[in-house]
Amino acid sequence: MEEIRKGSEAEKHKIANAAEDELSDLAELFKVFGDSTRIRILYDLYGGEKNVTEICEDLEMNQSAISHQLRLLKTAGLIRARREGKLMIYALADDHVKTILAMGKEHIEE
Amino acid sequence: MEEIRKGSEAEKHKIANAAEDELSDLAELFKVFGDSTRIRILYDLYGGEKNVTEICEDLEMNQSAISHQLRLLKTAGLIRARREGKLMIYALADDHVKTILAMGKEHIEE
DNA sequence: CGAACATATGATAATATATTCATATAATCA
DNA sequence: TGATTATATGAATATATTATCATATGTTCG
Numbered sequence: 001m002e003e004i005r006k007g008s009e010a011e012k013h014k015i016a017n018a019a020e021d022e023l024s025d026l027a028e029l030f031k032v033f034g035d036s037t038r039i040r041i042l043y044d045l046y047g048g049e050k051n052v053t054e055i056c057e058d059l060e061m062n063q064s065a066i067s068h069q070l071r072l073l074k075t076a077g078l079i080r081a082r083r084e085g086k087l088m089i090y091a092l093a094d095d096h097v098k099t100i101l102a103m104g105k106e107h108i109e110e
Numbered sequence: 111m112e113e114i115r116k117g118s119e120a121e122k123h124k125i126a127n128a129a130e131d132e133l134s135d136l137a138e139l140f141k142v143f144g145d146s147t148r149i150r151i152l153y154d155l156y157g158g159e160k161n162v163t164e165i166c167e168d169l170e171m172n173q174s175a176i177s178h179q180l181r182l183l184k185t186a187g188l189i190r191a192r193r194e195g196k197l198m199i200y201a202l203a204d205d206h207v208k209t210i211l212a213m214g215k216e217h218i219e220e
Numbered sequence: 221c222g223a224a225c226a227t228a229t230g231a232t233a234a235t236a237t238a239t240t241c242a243t244a245t246a247a248t249c250a
Numbered sequence: 251t252g253a254t255t256a257t258a259t260g261a262a263t264a265t266a267t268t269a270t271c272a273t274a275t276g277t278t279c280g
Binding site: 107 | 129130132133134135136137138139140141142143144145146148149150153206207209210211213214215216217218220
Binding site: 051052053063064066067068070071083085086087088 | 225226227228229
């Protein structure tokens with residue numbers, strides 16, 4: 001059951017190696033959505049851009065925790081940031097993010 | 111910055127408590143997609159139903175690890191199972207799952 | 221320039237998660 | 251029924267993740 005020879009049936013059905021990387025990326029993407037704090041941040045930004053302090057207030061969480069999560073969200077390309085004086089203004093990166101959120105929401109409600 | 115009074119600006123913008131549970135569920139759902147092994151299982155089932163041994167072979171992972179993840183996927187309602195003799199046959203629960211996978215894939219490729 | 225405000229970041233501690241190992245349960249078949 | 255095959259599950263370990271604390275960086279303003 002463990003052994004798989006080249007050209008075997010198992011080999012033929014095995015997930016193509018080419019796709020493996022892509023599947024990893026996919027898991028990484030969903031992992032970012034898979035945290036309550038990050039989802040709440042995304043949802044908070046759903047209505048429009050906000051600065052860090054506002055997000056902290058909305059979520060009633062401390063600034064450091066929020067900043068750490070904002071960094072993850074930014075790295076994942078789900079949000080974008082710009083500076084405005086001493087404020088950092090965050091916003092959803094694009095409508096794609098909204099679509100994914102809406103999609104998940106729909107699945108839950110079904 | 112930490113303190114939020116009732117009726118304050120912060121209070122007004124705070125994410126509605128009603129929505130909090132839903133956001134948690136959403137995070138839980140995405141969390142299930144957010145693991146490489148589970149995504150590979152889902153993708154393996156994308157083409158059609160398979161039994162546990164086949165999934166093990168395709169993913170080249172041991173049976174226990176796969177079973178544990180199958181249980182999580184099933185609990186989350188993403189796959190369904192039926193017994194056929196000594197085999198357990200697993201399949202994607204519905205097209206919704208496919209849609210979510212496709213959606214994420216699209217985001218990555220953008 | 222120095223104080224005050226806004227945000228970021230590194231280290232740590234607490235918690236969650238995945239895989240493995242050993243074993244249990246379920247079904248078939250000789 | 252006993253052996254064999256297929257799958258599930260509990261416990262333990264290894265690893266990853268999150269929040270917190272302390273502090274650093276960047277910006278404005280007096």
